[in-house]
Amino acid sequence: MHIAITGAAGFLGQRLVHQLLDRGALDGTAIRRLTLIDQAEPPAIEREGVEIRCLALDISSPGALDPVLEARPDVIYHLAAVVSSAAEADLDLGMRVNFDATRALLEGCRAQGLSATRLVMASSVAAYGGDLPEVLDDIAALHPQNSYGAQKAMSELLVNDYSRRGLVDGLVLRLPTIVIRPGRPNAAASSFASSILREPLNGEEAVCPVPTDLDLFVMSPAKVVEALIHGAEVPGEALGPFRAFMLPGITVSVAEMLEALREAAGEEALALVRHEPDARIAAIVGSWPARFTNERARRLGFQSDKNFREIVEAFLDERA
16 A cells, blocks of 8 residues: 655654554555655655655645656545644745645646545644534534635535545545644644643743633544544545544633643643733634534544543653
């Protein structure tokens, strides 16, 4: 089996690569080839019996992915994206990477006749917004309130239409806010959700830019990677006519997240969090819904974290 991954140098891409290699197979078929793609060349990795190519490509450039698609991958994970605040700050950049590159990828699949290739695209809770019910299901209309969400929503429609036409075997997974991300804060509006836990747990200060009564829909990195792998294995006939849905996260308030921090590391860690309101970030994140039924995802075998304490404990175990 040949698997190609865009955004392979990112933290999710790297976790996905290592998990796939540890499994050794996908849907019962041995993984023999990995093509890892990012703007900067992904870290080199070796595994006996697997051909691994690491490519530095600007996927928004015309024809950039043609050599990859000519090799006819069995599965494509499309994780590459310009994140929320960056896409809001630079419309042209967001459109080029989040939408135009997705269309180019789909057109490349069409040109190569990759109708049987499973394309798993990562979308986002940011595709939702506006005046929404308290609890959403998978048929809720998308009314994104920022450019990142709009670009993801447009890409979702393309993946569905190309799948409807039999040009690719697509699946869109809308990701909850991912916590606790490793590394340093990035340009995502939701970056604070990890930093208000990660930095204090490392003995560093962090800033909370949103009200503590804000609810978020969250999922751990480990569960997201499990979902991505499972998404390549779900039979196409089980997906139905509309191939986009929200992954099953859990709802937690910022106050509950901070309480989990206190329980894990004490008052000293909690005191490292400064509350500095940022109306821009609060407006973006506050437009995202925080409650979903996720019945469809669960029927298809996708799983959520049990509770937020489990997410914090998983981070501490990885750090140890």
